[in-house]
Amino acid sequence: MGQGMRRIFSGLTIAAALTLAGCGGGGGGTASKPDTAYQETLIQQLIDAKPGDVISIPAGVYAIDRGLSLEVDGVTIRGAGMDKTILTFKGQTAGAEGLLVNASNFTIEDLALEDAKGDALKVNEGENIIIRRVRAEWTGGPKTSNGAYGLYPVQVKNLLIEDSVAIGASDAGIYVGQSQNVVVRRNRAEFNVAGIEIENTQNADVYDNLATNNTGGILVFNMPNLKVPGFGTRIFRNRAVGNNTANFGRKGTAVASVPAGTGVIINSNDKVEIFDNEIGANNTANVIVSSFFSAGYKAGEGTSATFDPWPESIFVHGNRFSPGGGKPDGMDLQALRVAMFGLNGALPDVLWDGYVDKAKFVAGKLDPALAVCVDNGAAKVLNADLPNKAKNPKVVELRCTLPPLPAANVVFAGPVPAESKIPAPGKS
Amino acid sequence: MIRLAAVLLALALAACAPPPLEPRFIADGLPEDLADWGMVGVRDGRLAPAEGVQPYELNTPLFTDYAGKLRTVWMPSGQAATWSDDETFDFPVGTVLTKTFFYPKAANGAVAPGDGLTLSQTGQGLDLTKVRLVETRILVRRADGWVALPYVWDEDQKTARLKRTGQPIAMTLVRAGRSDRFTYQVPNVNQCVGCHGTNHATKALQPIGLKARHLDRDVSVAGIGFNQLARLEAIGYLRGLPALRAGGVDWLDERLPLDARARAWLDINCAHCHSPTGPADTSGLYLTLAAAGPQLGLCKPPIAAGQGTGGFRYGIHPGKPDESILVFRTASLDPGAMMPELGRALAHDEAIDLLRRWVAAMPGGCG
Numbered sequence: 001m002g003q004g005m006r007r008i009f010s011g012l013t014i015a016a017a018l019t020l021a022g023c024g025g026g027g028g029g030t031a032s033k034p035d036t037a038y039q040e041t042l043i044q045q046l047i048d049a050k051p052g053d054v055i056s057i058p059a060g061v062y063a064i065d066r067g068l069s070l071e072v073d074g075v076t077i078r079g080a081g082m083d084k085t086i087l088t089f090k091g092q093t094a095g096a097e098g099l100l101v102n103a104s105n106f107t108i109e110d111l112a113l114e115d116a117k118g119d120a121l122k123v124n125e126g127e128n129i130i131i132r133r134v135r136a137e138w139t140g141g142p143k144t145s146n147g148a149y150g151l152y153p154v155q156v157k158n159l160l161i162e163d164s165v166a167i168g169a170s171d172a173g174i175y176v177g178q179s180q181n182v183v184v185r186r187n188r189a190e191f192n193v194a195g196i197e198i199e200n201t202q203n204a205d206v207y208d209n210l211a212t213n214n215t216g217g218i219l220v221f222n223m224p225n226l227k228v229p230g231f232g233t234r235i236f237r238n239r240a241v242g243n244n245t246a247n248f249g250r251k252g253t254a255v256a257s258v259p260a261g262t263g264v265i266i267n268s269n270d271k272v273e274i275f276d277n278e279i280g281a282n283n284t285a286n287v288i289v290s291s292f293f294s295a296g297y298k299a300g301e302g303t304s305a306t307f308d309p310w311p312e313s314i315f316v317h318g319n320r321f322s323p324g325g326g327k328p329d330g331m332d333l334q335a336l337r338v339a340m341f342g343l344n345g346a347l348p349d350v351l352w353d354g355y356v357d358k359a360k361f362v363a364g365k366l367d368p369a370l371a372v373c374v375d376n377g378a379a380k381v382l383n384a385d386l387p388n389k390a391k392n393p394k395v396v397e398l399r400c401t402l403p404p405l406p407a408a409n410v411v412f413a414g415p416v417p418a419e420s421k422i423p424a425p426g427k428s
Numbered sequence: 429m430i431r432l433a434a435v436l437l438a439l440a441l442a443a444c445a446p447p448p449l450e451p452r453f454i455a456d457g458l459p460e461d462l463a464d465w466g467m468v469g470v471r472d473g474r475l476a477p478a479e480g481v482q483p484y485e486l487n488t489p490l491f492t493d494y495a496g497k498l499r500t501v502w503m504p505s506g507q508a509a510t511w512s513d514d515e516t517f518d519f520p521v522g523t524v525l526t527k528t529f530f531y532p533k534a535a536n537g538a539v540a541p542g543d544g545l546t547l548s549q550t551g552q553g554l555d556l557t558k559v560r561l562v563e564t565r566i567l568v569r570r571a572d573g574w575v576a577l578p579y580v581w582d583e584d585q586k587t588a589r590l591k592r593t594g595q596p597i598a599m600t601l602v603r604a605g606r607s608d609r610f611t612y613q614v615p616n617v618n619q620c621v622g623c624h625g626t627n628h629a630t631k632a633l634q635p636i637g638l639k640a641r642h643l644d645r646d647v648s649v650a651g652i653g654f655n656q657l658a659r660l661e662a663i664g665y666l667r668g669l670p671a672l673r674a675g676g677v678d679w680l681d682e683r684l685p686l687d688a689r690a691r692a693w694l695d696i697n698c699a700h701c702h703s704p705t706g707p708a709d710t711s712g713l714y715l716t717l718a719a720a721g722p723q724l725g726l727c728k729p730p731i732a733a734g735q736g737t738g739g740f741r742y743g744i745h746p747g748k749p750d751e752s753i754l755v756f757r758t759a760s761l762d763p764g765a766m767m768p769e770l771g772r773a774l775a776h777d778e779a780i781d782l783l784r785r786w787v788a789a790m791p792g793g794c795g
Contacts, residue, residue, distance in 0.1 A: 043618075044593050047592050066613065069618040069619055093613075093773070096764065102625075102628065102631060102707065117763040147734065147764050148736075171734045177732060224729065225723065225731070226712045226731065250735050250739060252729075296741075302722045302728045303728075
């Protein structure tokens with residue numbers, strides 16, 4: 001494969017990364033001098049916290065030089081607003097996170113975590129987690145040296161992330177991993193490699209979010225060697241537009257395989273419904289459906305036997321696509337575009353790598369319930385035919401329907417509001 | 429008259445000299461002064477364990493920026509721990525463990541590595557003219573479980589005070605031909621869970637080193653040799669010691685296979701998090717002695733490593749240490765990439781060398 005990044009679909013020809021000019025960051029950073037004394041108070045509060053406590057952090061910019069952590073259930077951390085209460089980790093010398101939480105019944109709201117050396121906020125294991133109006137940002141714009149994840153709950157049950165902002169993460173701005181019952185709504189993710197990523201998670205609703213200027217807007221992935229596979233994600237009423245920032249992820253990460261210019265990408269996950277979104281101006285494809293194999297990994301090597309790398313029961317319908325696919329990431333996809341659609345042509349709205357699990361065939365056919373269905377007006381699908389080394393890529397019809405997925409059951413999130421309120425791009 | 433003078437003199441001396449150390453279990457609260465516990469104390473210019481407080485060492489210790497460690501265990505009279513083949517021994521309420529982190533003094537306020545010192549050199553105490561004390565951590569088994577309390581030594585090395593919020597300490601470590609400035613990090617008590625909360629669901633703290641395989645070791649204190657487990661049994665601290673035991677692995681013992689040495693190092697340094705119940709189970713990488721195949725990292729793609737990949741695709745790429753994430757992260761000094769995440773600001777060069785040789789010797793490859 002040579003020295004280049006291995007991107008999904010880079011199996012077409014030679015792997016090579018297009019170097020797109022990096023876009024400017026989200027701004028941020030305040031002129032006032034950070035308060036260095038407050039961190040001692042905050043650490044003491046985090047240690048002494050009792051269930052039911054509210055730790056209030058007044059407006060101000062506070063310098064934190066080591067990782068913070070909370071271990072007590074039932075605590076709320078509350079600032080005075082995501083642009084008023086700012087914890088800056090610019091001088092951080094220790095700790096893999098800005099704030100690490102291992103607790104249930106946890107709420108964090110109205111503050112910002114800036115320039116953490118690793119992840120900004122990690123919530124590792126817990127139930128009933130609310131992340132609300134929190135900004136996680138790397139203020140120097142998209143850089144490979146930025147921390148990996150902005151808002152990073154993992155192995156949690158019953159999760160609400162709303163009205164939050166994630167900017168500049170070198171992996172995912174908002175990343176939900178190995179969790180159950182999840183609502184991610186009305187957030188803004190910009191200038192991350194992955195804007196919003198749902199991974200190995202069961203029953204997630206992702207709606208009314210804005211994902212723009214990321215490498216990939218919204219991702220639904222399954223990774224091998226984890227205890228639980230993900231399935232059951234609904235992506236609806238989002239805007240995933242103009243996600244064309246050059247991939248600045250660290251090589252070797254899963255997101256480093258995402259081509260710049262991807263609106264929504266499903267990789268190896270099952271039961272995903274993508275509907276009623278506005279997806280456009282993503283230069284590789286508005287939607288990609290792919291398997292773990294397309295990221296350059298081999299079947300059976302380095303993966304647990306139970307891992308299922310095929311994306312199955314994927315239903316794309318009723319989205320409003322605007323033109324994309326005109327300048328795909330990588331020489332191989334560019335060559336494919338020109339060869340199939342002409343010099344000024346564009347890849348179709350949906351790009352599919354074509355991997356199907358033949359072991360699941362019954363009478364020579366895949367169970368229709370496991371199909372990839374694209375029933376989205378005039379939107380076309382390109383099967384890149386990667387299982388056959390891209391010998392015969394072609395535009396295919398995948399018109400079929402699947403039963404609607406159930407809503408995520410997060411009681412404290414309430415039902416899906418009738419009215420959609422998608423955040424506007426730009427500084428909050 | 430002479431007798432009275434002698435009594436007065438004795439009284440005067442007693443008033444000057446600190447009282448003898450009396451180890452005690454403090455069942456609740458947050459004692460401010462390490463001396464309140466009576467486990468270790470400074471007497472005659474030495475930091476030494478009290479009478480009845482048993483010092484011990486481990487076959488393979490956890491690395492903490494080349495600090496030396498003086499570990500002790502004490503139990504109330506008549507109490508004993510119960511043997512376990514693989515897990516931490518079951519300790520009775522009242523057990524008090526201490527671990528004192530120190531460095532041999534070097535010139536100009538710098539320090540030298542202390543991790544190579546053994547009980548034969550430290551078991552009778554630390555000479556404070558030669559040693560800089562940094563912190564003493566108490567791990568106490570109370571009715572509700574283990575509680576961790578870090579005490580930081582003051583500059584004149586007389587008193588160690590409770591510092592629950594942790595403390596960064598600027599230091600310079602001198603080794604053969606090199607000098608490194610670094611920030612030693614006394615952890616805050618929430619961070620204690622990061623290593624000692626070996627079951628991430630319950631978050632209950634557990635001692636890490638007090639397992640059969642770490643303690644089964646012949647040591648020498650004051651010129652008297654003994655097996656540590658036999659000693660613990662003899663002084664009534666341990667019940668159920670089997671005659672036949674699996675033994676342990678000293679990671680520095682060059683007579684042992686590379687694989688056993690590397691796995692022993694990973695076990696004590698990584699497996700408290702990287703286990704099926706630990707906080708790092710999110711990574712799917714287990715560095716327990718039982719792990720094998722992709723779980724051990726062989727050709728395993730990272731899950732959420734971020735910058736921690738170092739640009740590499742696999743946890744362990746057999747035959748290629750320079751393309752293995754595990755080697756990269758253990759050598760990294762970047763807080764966003766380094767492993768372990770806590771407890772070090774320096775790289776453990778000798779261990780990295782061992783891990784590199786271990787990976788290099790692995791057959792096969794990936795991709």
